[in-house]
Amino acid sequence: MREFALIERLAERLASRRADTRLGIGDDAALIAPPPGQELAITTDTLIAGRHFPVDTVAFDIGYKALAVNLSDLAAMGAEPAWITIALAAPELAGDWCDALLDGALAAIGDHPVDIIGGDTTRGDLALTITAIGCLPAGRALRRSGAGLGDVIAVTGTLGDAAYGLECWSMRDRASEDQRFCIDRLARPQWRPGATLRGIANAAIDISDGLAADLGHILEASGVGARLDIDALPASAALRRACGTDSRRRLQWSGGDDYELCITLAEDQLDAARAALGCPLTVVGTIEAEPGLRAFDANGQPWGGDGERGWDHFGS
């Protein structure tokens, strides 16, 4: 499939869902008319085959994950997703493969009013760079810097599944049901509707690099520290059955790729947050004045997970 043919195919499949999209794919640039009084949140993430997803990931899951990762960043900012551009490098562009990729991307978007307004395709090793643009009322963003003393720390969903799924990837053809569950969490992470937390949460981040690393960004930006209950970290039944306590704790503490939200909020806002999110939200710790991140087990004993600080794509 030639480049221009691909762009035409995308344009054909992508009917606009938004009245404020003035022009989609097909000119030198797309045109949008942002709603008055709104700020726009803008994020960019690259996913490279063999680094951010296994090289033998199917096209649907690549498209799904690339979108979910970026929509999750917007959610962590408290923004409603609105517009997407997709830059795709691939060794070749078979029509079926492209359709499956787009099917996955659209599945991650779901029924949200989001338009894919721009694209670029080029020959190269498989990689996708997505730019996602979201809307939110001016001044209402959920910043990393908003955590305050007395806040509780809570996370959506469950942690550690995706990291365990990666461990199981190479044996996925003979995986148990529990392992398959975790592999699916890695392949098609569910981004959470963080926009519903505006006015409820004080700080937010999405967990891409592991809870310890990502919560660490909140602590640093807010100039505070935190105490975590390692045994309070939410685990799926599948992960509990599949892993011993030690390895499960480690996966939940530093495993990346779950794309759950980590938020801080006043304790009396927890019910409002749960009602807004429509997904489990578990309190895992509290904000403290002393800098740093400390973990304790259910018996109040220090837990030695420090030093494991999640992913760093250029780390050693």
Place this chain on the structure above:
Amino acid sequence: MREFALIERLAERLASRRADTRLGIGDDAALIAPPPGQELAITTDTLIAGRHFPVDTVAFDIGYKALAVNLSDLAAMGAEPAWITIALAAPELAGDWCDALLDGALAAIGDHPVDIIGGDTTRGDLALTITAIGCLPAGRALRRSGAGLGDVIAVTGTLGDAAYGLECWSMRDRASEDQRFCIDRLARPQWRPGATLRGIANAAIDISDGLAADLGHILEASGVGARLDIDALPASAALRRACGTDSRRRLQWSGGDDYELCITLAEDQLDAARAALGCPLTVVGTIEAEPGLRAFDANGQPWGGDGERGWDHFGS
């Protein structure tokens, strides 16, 4: 250099130039407050080492070109550039190399009020994906579909230099002064201030894939055809000295990477366009009703450049 260290370094170097940039690099997403009554133009382009620039291009020129290519797309839409995100994949991130890349990016921006608001770095084969966002008054974009019967076709600057520069690349250490000029045009293309052409030009595109291919997009989108004077295509003195007539014509007709603008406009708007642009603007043909693109030489003889339709990154 670790990923987070690089992002911190970028944030340190990138003081905001815009009051409507609410939050730059460092959170889950950047925040901007678009000016009321404006539309935003959004474009994304990926540059891959060995495909969009020679693998032995210096970091400054990589940064320069990646920005120029995207700013040129905004210009072709009639938008003023405002915000940029940079997604960088590289085998490693040496501090000096990153600084030089950023120097080049900032040089391409010049003194325009543009903020680099987001970034992503990951390990991989060298590639950059830039997303550029520009502003323009609602409804005033220069579209590819605006060409009408009676319009003249004009191009900025000169054509063919970059394509000839690519031919000379491998011998650049012993290049003549003329060849060096063309190599520099390839490495650091000058994007043109297309925003000044709003209300003057009827259609616009930037010449990335060659005049024939890119003008072809205008013709197709506008439902018209065109007649070109192959001998009217503007050539630099360097290209005229370095190449014979046949090869020069071919480079000007189908050579990519010049990033000049091709516009259509009423003939009586030419003076206004030249005053607005502040760069040479040469009439090269006229819009006609008959579909297709036809070239003639100065003697009125058909010129056989057809079949050469510029770059297609997935073509054979």
